[in-house]
Amino acid sequence: MIDTLRSLPLTGTIPMVIAWALLLLTFAALIALVPSRTRTRSALFSCGISLVLTGAAVGAALWLGQTPANELRPASFAALFVDLSSIFIFVRVLVRKFFSWRSLVSLLTLIVNLAAGLLVANQSYNLYPDFDSFFPTSHYNQATAEQIPEPDQQPASVSLAEWNQLRTAGKLQSANLPAKGTRVSMPVPTPHSGFHARNAEVFLPPAWFTTPRAQLPVLTLMNGTPGGPTQWFEEGGLAKVVDHYQATHNGIAPIVVSIDATGDVAANPVCTDSPKGKVMTYLTQDVTDWIKQRFSPNPNQKTWTIGGFSYGGTCALQVVTNSPTRYGMVPGGHDFGVWRRAIAEDFAYVAQRGGL
Template sequence: MNELDALPLTTPSAAVVLYGLLILSVIASAWMLRKRRQALAILAVLAVVCGALAYLIIGVIINPWPGEIESVNYALFAAVVFTVGAACVRWWAVVPALICILACVGITNVQFQMYPTAGDLTAPPASVSMSYEEFSHLKKAPVQDDQPAGALVTLPAHGAVSDFPARDAIAYVPPGYFMHPRTKLPVIVLMAGNPGQPDQWFNSGDADRAAADFAAQHHGLAPIVISVDATATFTGNPVCADGPNYKVMTYLTQDVPKLIKDSFRVNPDTQTWTIGGLSYGGTCSLQVITNHPEVYGHFLDFSGQIEPTLGNRADTVREIFGGNEAAFVATNPADLLKAHAHDGRYAHINGKFIAGEDDKEAVAALTTMNELTQAAGMDTTYESVPGGHTYQVWRAALAMTFDWAAQQGGVK
């Protein structure tokens, strides 16, 4: 079982196997339709058309996730359309169709590095999951393997002031919360990417494991780590602004702090808190810090972009800011940092920028942003780690910065 758990799922060798299975599944599906040539031809054309339409609509026209989708994914979609269609024509072709679907899932995992090994698919949790109602009735830390453990709490998080239709937040509460009832803990607020959802920071980002490891070395104490929604939907991209549809900035700067203070025993001084995120969430964290430096005192920007975007500035200004370029500039981090380079507005802020070495766009963006934040008086650093725009990078980034964020909040 240990050998099976160690089976790599995201290495180049794993990718070769998965692509091989994908190709074989398509060939097998085509072979099973060899006597139904008309159906074979129709399915081949349909698959190509579906892949091309997906690219045109998602990759060009809508482009909801700039730079996030590799072109090969449209070919994967076409392969799924073809093999599933073959299974509809010949029921026994369901086997290659299933193999194709599983191969595509595996290839997506290789791209985003969500589960590096087979063991990660079934790894025991680092915390005990529960609803907020269950958490509110706890008198002592939950137990896992006969030891006090952290609680992973799901709580409703709709914006009271902003009316932002946020999905449920997920919070890790360390065992020391119960063991040291007089201690008010600092907070790390995290945001996922786009596409994304709050639980990804725990399912793929191992945020609870990083917190649990820290707590194990600090008498059960660690910051409360809460992953909040900043997009409203899995595929949404409101560019972390107060736009025509959603008031994301108001949600993150007013609703989220109040939600956390009302729900948990925390240090009420939000200047001890850290806000951070990956990709879209990283960009958003810097937007929050530069627009509202009076709220959070520290930030983590992992693989963020040079500016909030729907793909290009013209579309962003038109769709989110009503065509008002000045309104965009007034909230854009780079412009704000330049405007306040000498007035000390950001002198109390510190933060970390981290990008994957192979993520050229993020490397360029965060190198520039680090120079701008330093010029504006912030205490910031930039580092790169092995990997691309994937959870391989974001897991490592959080593990690298967790001690630092905890220390900013007074847990040493």
């Protein structure tokens, strides 16, 4: 029963119709709760103020947040307008008489209205595909950067073919693989670019913790804007994919590195070396040098890849066309939901190229 509830979808045609119906019905109900003699005036005043605030939000996204116009989602701002109007109407009901049945009913109605507005906004970006994505099931062990051994303290690494031979012969010192991989948040040194990036989110499969260690391929991912590196693990469904893969492949999976190529939640440094930051240098030199030095992956970078969604998808294409020797291939896209549905296939393709 619980698993069924967690798998209920929050995106798609039916959830979208339900969300808009709840949003508009609760908005109409709030207006109806205003006393009739002031209802029209209150509704017009609330909608007028909300229209101004919504316009300000659009302006802030375009100019302060430097969000491209084609990245804005009209449905999200329409929901924002309705939600703001609902809040002002609720305040109007509350001011008239704080303790009354109207106040209680309008409060409950407002809560449903705001929840419906969030569901409408979620339709635009597909960040939360189902209820499970709000509080995702843990598919990895958690570690701190200090718990990951430094390169000079790590065991020797061998090719995947040799590692498999040792595993089959029972000659791995860590014969009992961890049941799950490990996720760790780590800063990326930027000696070449000086780019101010947020921590990378790294998934190390169980095979990474054996002695000797397998040289694994690398899957590098980038978020869109607005967004951050944690999205791939927390809303993107990546953890479930990699955990299932390693569990069915003797603890072997690509090393996954979700990196920050924007520098902030709503930043858009256009994925090049510019006054906004040396993003291209960061991605093609700092990130790849750090991965090689820190995690002893497969040295053949043709087995690596870089991809992303929205800004990250466009940026990935720019990276591989400017520096084709750094990453072997590039999946990408502009729709988080489409990317999430395709990532299992892309992940398997990366693994195949890496000889997994």
